[in-house]
Amino acid sequence: PAPRTILLTGAAGGLGTLMRGLLPAHGYALRLLDVRPVEGEPDAITADLADKKALREAVRGVDAVIHLAGISLESSFDKILRANIEGTYNLYEAAREEGVPRIVFASSNHAVGFTPRPVGDDPLIPVDTPRRPDTFYGLSKSFGEDLAQFYWDKHGIETVSVRIGSCFPEPTSVRMLSVWMSPGDGARLFHAALTAPGVGHTVVYGSSANTRLWWDLTSARALGYEPQDDSERYAQKLVAEQGELDPANPDHAHLGGHFCTKPPVWPY
Ligand code: NAI
């Protein structure tokens, strides 16, 4: 049977808010968790990923987890360690103890951020390219993918690790024309990740069918994902404002873009 009840961690965040709006139309009942209150959602669980007891209660009885909670930009190693590395471990342990069969893990393009970006006719970056994190943040996503593989091999918990590009209502930079995932495509990809049979641990890139795409969506499409959007409709305006990317500029040379050179820092 298709999973119906989903724990959405990080529900107060940007992506969590978009997915709270879109996933119910795919047939899901959402249980929400965040360390911050979730606006307009009095039943949301307010808990830190460090709280093992709260996590265990939060995952009890759900069909799957979409794990978005954590620090979403660069931060100190200590903060990343606590929220993203230990926090994701705590979530997987809770899932193991409570018998949750599947997790969709919000990985990031920054797990492979130092991979040179394709230029001209260069091939798309495959999903099995060696990981090259561009930040402590990207390193935590690389860890999360290994953790997911380990929980599949050792404990039979399935995961789809989604290396999300940029999921925002609209692309706001020329780089984002290549890595953008529209919110609608994000919901379609999460739905595919929740329902595809026998995923074991599968790694996919998360983006729309962008004309300027840098990476290979084959493994995402194999889950049944059919992206509907293409950022190209924003290209004329963004390129007029910002110019084309210059591969000689270190800010533009890698998949991770400015995370390789001037990573934006988590505000909290
Ligand atoms: P965000 O920063 O807006 O939301 C993250 C949420 O996690 C926040 O509401 C925050 O309160 C919560 N959180 C942080 N530490 C926590 C803890 N210790 N316990 C419980 N909750 C905690 O980030 P956004 O953009 O919504 O991203 C969601 C996830 O997707 C993150 O894991 C991020 O790394 C990943 N991602 C997002 C991308 C995007 O384009 N939005 C791109 C690549 C990855």
Ligand code: 15L
């Ligand atoms: C990420 O991993 C961040 O969480 C998100 O805020 C964006 O910066 C995105 O990557 C990106 O690469 O644009």
